[in-house]
Amino acid sequence: MKIINPLALYIHIPFCQRKCLYCDFTSFPGQREQFAAYLRALTQEIEQRLPSGLTITSLYIGGGTPTILPTEALTNLLATVKSKAWVLPEAEVTVEANPSSVTETELALLREAGVNRLSLGAQSGQDRFLQTLGRGHTTRQVETTLAAARNAGFTNINLDLIFGLPGESVDDWRETLQWATALRPEHLSCYGLQVEAGTPLAQRLEAGELNLPGEEETSAMFLLNTEFLPEAGYQQYEISNFARRPTAEGGDYRSRHNLTYWRYADYLGLGLAAYSGMAGRRWVNYADLEQYIDALRCGRLPVAEEEAIPPSTGMAEMIMLGLRLTTGPDPVVFQNRWGVSLEETIGERAVSLVAGGFLVKEAGTYRLTPRGMLVSNLVITELVAPLLR
Ligand code: SF4
Structure with missing residues (x-):
């Protein structure tokens, strides 16, 4: 097979x-x-x-x-x-x-x-x-x-x-x-x-x-x-x-x-309002039950919206999701996927967050401390904001 x-x-x-x-x-x-x-x-x-x-x-x-x-x-x-x-x-x-x-x-x-x-x-x-x-x-x-x-x-x-x-x-x-x-x-x-x-x-x-x-x-x-x-x-x-x-x-x-999801690997979602993320694209199915059923009854896929994810957004999302893990984003997977290192991408902005006790730099990556987890949205926004502009 x-x-x-x-x-x-x-x-x-x-x-x-x-x-x-x-x-x-x-x-x-x-x-x-x-x-x-x-x-x-x-x-x-x-x-x-x-x-x-x-x-x-x-x-x-x-x-x-x-x-x-x-x-x-x-x-x-x-x-x-x-x-x-x-x-x-x-x-x-x-x-x-x-x-x-x-x-x-x-x-x-x-x-x-x-x-x-x-x-x-x-x-x-x-x-x-x-x-x-x-x-x-x-x-x-x-x-x-x-x-x-x-x-x-x-x-x-x-x-x-x-x-x-x-x-x-x-x-x-x-x-x-x-x-x-x-x-x-x-x-x-x-x-x-x-x-x-x-x-x-x-x-x-x-x-x-x-x-x-x-x-x-x-x-x-x-x-x-x-x-x-x-x-x-x-x-x-x-x-x-x-x-x-x-x-x-x-x-x-x-x-x-x-x-x-947290490793930003591919996933396929089926059913009402399900999200999928594969090969640099993301789409979501209809959230309306009738629309979903009708589309499939007529032989169409029930996709409501689909978009290509720009590489900078993809990098930001991989960092955001990876930082939810206690191990942080995988630097090797990041480098292989985007052709640029994690360090080059967020190293400079991470310096003050490490000094402030919100992040730890370890084994080529970054992870949130318990204090950083408490304000994870703020820490992550601070790190990835330039990628999302
Ligand atoms: S109503 Fe919402 S929270 Fe309650 S069981 Fe259903 S999906 Fe879960």
Whole structure:
């Protein structure tokens, strides 16, 4: 079989049981009557988009809540992908799920179909915060779903968590971390809450019904991640992501799929509103369900916008994403891709940031210090601004 550049594949399932109060992702509550038409369109996109001989290093089915679909629909999607492309035997195959959306039997079927990583939206270890967020599950349901996933044979499980919630203190967040680590998932994603304009949560905050913790408190929560989690056996490898340390038997639990994004490697996104970045081009699919389905029904690709990425923008993006990793951008990959060294590109502007304790220069690259991570947007902007002019 002819091997085309290996890549990471993302498939978007835009349906959810209900809309969480903070969510502005492309996801629709209910709409069960659209499942069949969407799956037909998505299958067609897979068939049109995947050249035969393509090698897939990771496959991520995200959403939305993919497990809202009948399990057979998910296993059929996997089978369609495998009929077109070569999914490496060691490929990471992730499905996102919400704790109340999947049973042990369904999880066992997914495992049998080749899904080897489960990402659960846990968000908080305290029910009152789950209610504030409008999540449709309790902490107890997270625990039972995780136990069900273990019984079904999953040995690589991620929990998504959010800190900086309305009314949350540093002690509350510590309690969530204690709860989550006691469950021993292999991976934890800990993101600060982003309040998106127009969401019901934003409206409640604007109306003064809820209050966010102050900047000092959210900084303390972030720093707690970098102290508490390593002590509990989780290594930080990206600003917001932590993986259980490998044991003597091996086991690298860093998200291979997400590493593709942070390393600025090629990825293909299929489904509603999915982004792709390949060979210096980027495109995004329609975010409107009807438009997406209609395009594929008429045999057209559902691309809403496409652009060539100018090399200077590509360099800036590779640096921005690479700095999210605790190892920093890879200087050899950077030099090979752009024909110019990382040092020549940002060395001069990095001097004051290194002196200020925001960056460390090491092994031919730069990485953010914990202090730099706290203000990563400012540090990164300072470094790459000339490339984006
Ligand atoms: S489950 Fe996820 S995608 Fe769905 S509404 Fe909630 S936050 Fe949004």
